[in-house]
Amino acid sequence: MTTREELSPLFTEVPLSADEASAIVAALRDIAKVDGEHPEELKLIDGFVKAVHADLGEEKPARREKMKPALLAQRLVDPTVRTVAVQCGVLLALADGAISDQERVRLGEYAAALGVAPAELEKIERVLTGWMRSGDLGPLFG
Numbered sequence: 001m002t003t004r005e006e007l008s009p010l011f012t013e014v015p016l017s018a019d020e021a022s023a024i025v026a027a028l029r030d031i032a033k034v035d036g037e038h039p040e041e042l043k044l045i046d047g048f049v050k051a052v053h054a055d056l057g058e059e060k061p062a063r064r065e066k067m068k069p070a071l072l073a074q075r076l077v078d079p080t081v082r083t084v085a086v087q088c089g090v091l092l093a094l095a096d097g098a099i100s101d102q103e104r105v106r107l108g109e110y111a112a113a114l115g116v117a118p119a120e121l122e123k124i125e126r127v128l129t130g131w132m133r134s135g136d137l138g139p140l141f142g
Helices: 018-033 039-056 069-075 079-094 101-113 118-134
Strands: none
Touching (some): 018 069, 018 079, 018 101, 069 101, 079 101, 079 118
């Protein structure tokens, strides 16, 4: 059973600016493209956009921009927001059932640019993979 603490800071009240949210969305789109976009990944991105815009009180869609790891690192300076971005990337890569080799490389590039060590990225992947496979949504509602 995965705990809320293991998933933290994902699914917690981490404040995001519109610029941070747009940058994360652009990075998710970049990660989704590396092995061909899958419907599950696009659905997850759309859900993230809707949730963030509801939180921000905005109705316009996120800006469409090209994102690269170094640019995301410039846009996201808060360590907690950086961790959430990496966690979102891992969830996106897992949306179609498994992280492809191309996705794993791209996630590693983003994690490195954001200052997330390889061991921490592995832990994030391990926790999120186990949580998704368990089907235990308790930490979201507990």
